[in-house]
Amino acid sequence: MPSPVGHALGGAIVGLVAGARQPGGRRGFNGLRAALASPLVAAGAVAGVLPDLDFLWGRHNMETHSLGAAVAAGVVAWLWRRGQGRLALTVGLAWVSHVLFDWLGSDDTPPLGVMALWPATSAFYFAHAYVFEAISRRYWLDGFLAHNLWAVTTEVLMLGPVLAVAAWWRARVAGV
Ligand SMILES: [Zn+2]
Incomplete structure (x- = not known):
């Protein structure tokens, strides 16, 4: 399971891809900076990290690590900023990216994986793909x-x- 750094990067990528298209792309460093400074990128980064708040109540990798929770997060964002469909979509998909990354990552605490399809089922799903290192607590x-520094380095x-390419695409092709 990635660290908060990896999850924030994943959510930020979602925010870049989901960003509103506006005319007039900007080139070079200013374009990249404008793309990364988008509120959707910040919202995506935050939503990408939030599922791990479940540490606070001792149910890690359970209900918050599911597609059901992702939909709920999108609905909450929709109600919070009514009518901002892209924000709701970004929050929901960034939440999904967290579930996806944890499913693809390593895990060393049984039950392995995440309760990805809650509330339909409380089964745990684990890809055995080990794409990301497990963060040791x-x-x-x-x-x-040393292990956690290595894990965060590989995430970055x-x-x-991917974030750089998405920012470049946002700035040059889609416009920011
Ligand atoms: Zn997690």
Whole structure:
């Protein structure tokens, strides 16, 4: 399961892709900066991290890590900023990206995976793909820091280029 850094990057990518199309793309650094400064990118990054708040009430990888929760998050965003369909879509899909990344990532705490299809079923789903390293919370173990630094580095190396391409596409092709 990725760290909050990986989840925020995933949500930000969703925000870039879902951004409203406006005429007049800008080139170069200013275009990239404008693309990344979009409120939808910020909303996506936040929504990408939020499912892990379930640590607070001790039900990690359960109800919040599901498509049902993603739909609920989109509805909440819709009610909060009524009529902003792109915001609701960004929040919902960024939430889905969290579920997807955790499904694709590594997990070392049974039951493995996420309750992806809740509330239809409370079964856990795990892709056994190990795309992302598991973030260790066992801070008392040797190598805790080194492992997590390596995990975050690989997330940035994988998702950073995708974010850059999405920002470039947003700035040059779709316009910001
Ligand atoms: Zn998670």
